[in-house]
Amino acid sequence: MKKQMLLGDEALAQGAVDAGCSGVFAYPGTPSTEIMEYVQKCPEAIERNIHRTWASNEKTAVEAAVGMSYTGKRTMSCMKHVGLNVAADPFMNSAFVGANGGHIVTVADDPGMHSSQNEQDSRFYAKFAMIPCLEPSNQQECYDMAFHAYELSEKFHLPVMMRLETRLSHSRSGVERREMLPENELKLPEDRNQFMLLPAFARRKYKHLIAIQPELEAAAENSPFNWVEDGKDKSLGIIACGLAYNYVKEVTTRYKCDYPILKMSQYPLPVGMIKKFMDSCDYILVVEEGQPLVEEMLKGAIPRDNRIKGRLDGTFTRDGEMNPNKVAVALGKEKSTEIIIPDVVAGRPPALCVGCPHIDSYKALNEVLKSFVEDGQRHVFSDIGCYTLGFLPPYNAINTCLDMGASITMAKGASDAGLFPTIAVIGDSTFSHSGMTGLLDCIYDKTNLVIIILDNSTTGMTGGQDYTGFGKLEAICIGLGVEKEHIRVITPLSRHFEENVAIMKEEIEYNGVSVIIPRRECVQTMTRRMRSLKKQEAK
Amino acid sequence: MKQDIILAGVGGQGILTIAAIIGQAAIDNGLNMKQAEVHGMSQRGGDVQSHLRISDMDIHSDLIAEGDCDMILSVEPMEALRYKPYLSVEGWLITNKKPFINIPNYPDMEALENEIRSLPRQVLLDADQIAKDLGNVRAMNIVMLGAASKYLKIPYESFEVALEKVFGRKGAAVVEMNINALAAGKAFSEK
Incomplete structure (x- = not known):
């Protein structure tokens, strides 16, 4: 079969579809977004009509995937690393109830924080939940591992984590496809207790999960994705995990280093394989993308083995992304050099687009706050999305960004402490993801605050995906108990500036919960929509 | 044969199309x-x-190491220089001359040009102007690809075929316009 050029995300998506997946559940998040986007356009997925619409958030996505697994069908939930925090509750418990149809939990980490608020290594979650974890090193493995993951998941009746990173998710290479498998038939759990976590059952399930760990380890020992490449120079052995394997091979090939390499792509840690490998080499270099999971496990709390090098002993930096240069330095082949960009080059940070509706909203907000607080004394709680860029000059409009939905709840806490005026700024998709429950808290306590839901009618930062609450914002707010007269929809345009400032002022002065919805379509999605309209007209 | 290329620009300028x-x-x-x-x-x-x-051999790393890059192909002059540390001693820097100014502290154009011209192997062209003369400024990225084609280790005809594959569904006129843009860029490099 001819090779297709696919991103790691796309290769995994195609792999899951070809392996008989009946439904994908996800919320957008860089670098995982392209998995669902690919499934939505994939001819085979459309032909089979597998589930492929966005979920409200990662928690609802994982729960829906567990439900699909309940019916015996193969399924996949996808998210970025911080999305797994949102989905942690169903994720952890899904290891207890297990899987009926195969369930892949795909998590795309973002080492180096290219587009994220933190750097966390999802392999720790897989270990925490005691489920198998697969860590592909290239696009072909992303594809092949989907088949392998479903086999593992159905063999051990457990969800399986697929861990990707930015450089794999967003890197393209040739991928060879296999023949498509049929979807599973609907087959409900034979054991009525399987998906029931009353404590009496949960205790038994935990014992079972512990009991099968040796089997999971044996599966990793025999995995087609874990192997040892022998080398003549046994002064050093390299344990190369997932994506880091590429950097190791790049450097060892170039400098003709003949060290043994253990390539690690399936967990739990195959201890027997590692022990044998370590016994055969003088020193061990652990190269892993993200946090030092393998290195910490090999060292233990009280290190007795001083032969292990990695992120913990300073051989590599403790944070940040791996790259070929770091590996070459660790192997003593290159000097560590600081990248020196010519002086004449200025920084070009991301910024709100020209014509972005958020700019007009922030201008009005900045103006109205002048009449309440002195310059520099203003505090606005905000959230995660394009509008987080409003922190930067020239807007300097917001003060916080913690996690999805935290604008409303942090503002509530500050209002409870007596801060006035208290403003929360959240995007429409973020509100739909995690803002609604926080708003309900405010209603319950009659909190004095103003919530500004910036409605650009899309999930902007990740490239313009639709979201579940679209077109329902007022109805949601009314339903949660916001008084109708304190839900104010405004148009963020410069010609409405004074009117918008006046409305914001009124709502700040109202002692209670106010919601202001500045509504104007994202300029990026509008341009795309216009272009596709034009194309249709041309036809 | 191997060729490591860094494509550079500002979000939305079309470097991913060149890559494709x-x-x-x-x-x-x-x-x-x-x-x-x-x-x-x-x-x-x-x-x-x-x-x-x-x-033509196996490629391991998805990233190019510093000092290894055979070509920086940039659609914006300042962005071309941002990746200079990656350029190998024999590497080519091929860049559009037209600045994309969306920051208040954009450097002086003359200083930028001097820095670019100080490199032993560089091609500097106003691809925006060339594309405009052909009737569509949006083909600027393909003009740049044309200018780089002389130094890429892939036969020129293959780019024409690839253009047809990538732009084919947009109609014959779009394909033709891009093939002309490719040729105009190539003509500049061969002058």
Whole structure:
């Protein structure tokens, strides 16, 4: 079969579809977004009509995937690393109830924080939940591992984590496809207790999960994705995990280093394989993308083995992304050099687009706050999305960004402490993801605050995906108990500036919960929509 | 044969289209390729880059190491220089002359040009103007690809075929316009 050029995300998506997946559940998040986007356009997925619409958030996505697994069908939930925090509750418990149809939990980490608020290594979650974890090193493995993951998941009746990173998710290479498998038939759990976590059952399930760990380890020992490449120079052995394997091979090939390499792509840690490998080499270099999971496990709390090098002993930096240069330095082949960009080059940070509706909203907000607080004394709680860029000059409009939905709840806490005026700024998709429950808290306590839901009618930062609450914002707010007269929809345009400032002022002065919805379509999605309209007209 | 290329520009300028065409041409020639892109926050008017590697051998790393890059192909002059530390001693820097100014402290154009001209191997052209003369300024990225084609280790005809594959569904007129843009860029380099 001819090779297709696919991103790691796309290769995994195609792999899951070809392996008989009946439904994908996800919320957008860089670098995982392209998995669902690919499934939505994939001819085979459309032909089979597998589930492929966005979920409200990662928690609802994982729960829906567990439900699909309940019916015996193969399924996949996808998210970025911080999305797994949102989905942690169903994720952890899904290891207890297990899987009926195969369930892949795909998590795309973002080492180096290219587009994220933190750097966390999802392999720790897989270990925490005691489920198998697969860590592909290239696009072909992303594809092949989907088949392998479903086999593992159905063999051990457990969800399986697929861990990707930015450089794999967003890197393209040739991928060879296999023949498509049929979807599973609907087959409900034979054991009525399987998906029931009353404590009496949960205790038994935990014992079972512990009991099968040796089997999971044996599966990793025999995995087609874990192997040892022998080398003549046994002064050093390299344990190369997932994506880091590429950097190791790049450097060892170039400098003709003949060290043994253990390539690690399936967990739990195959201890027997590692022990044998370590016994055969003088020193061990652990190269892993993200946090030092393998290195910490090999060292233990009280290190007795001083032969292990990695992120913990300073051989590599403790944070940040791996790259070929770091590996070459660790192997003593290159000097560590600081990248020196010519002086004449200025920084070009991301910024709100020209014509972005958020700019007009922030201008009005900045103006109205002048009449309440002195310059520099203003505090606005905000959230995660394009509008987080409003922190930067020239807007300097917001003060916080913690996690999805935290604008409303942090503002509530500050209002409870007596801060006035208290403003929360959240995007429409973020509100739909995690803002609604926080708003309900405010209603319950009659909190004095103003919530500004910036409605650009899309999930902007990740490239313009639709979201579940679209077109329902007022109805949601009314339903949660916001008084109708304190839900104010405004148009963020410069010609409405004074009117918008006046409305914001009124709502700040109202002692209670106010919601202001500045509504104007994202300029990026509008341009795309216009272009596709034009194309249709041309036809 | 191997060629490591860094494509540079500002979000929205079309470097991923250049990557797709070179990548397609590489695959059609039976070469291996890996191409790392930038998605997400940086695409909002920030600097973007793509590491594109082609080779007749196995390619391991998705990233190009410092000092290893055979070509920087940039659609914006300041962005070209941002990746200078990656350029090998024998590497080519091929860049559009037309600045994309969306920051208040954009450097002096003369200083930028001097820095670019100080490199031993460079091609500097006003691809915006060339594309405009051809009737569509949006073909600027393909003009740049044309200018680079002389130094790429892939036959020129393969880029024409790849253009047809990538732009084919947009109609024959779009394909033809882009093939002309490619030729105009090539003509500049061969002058």
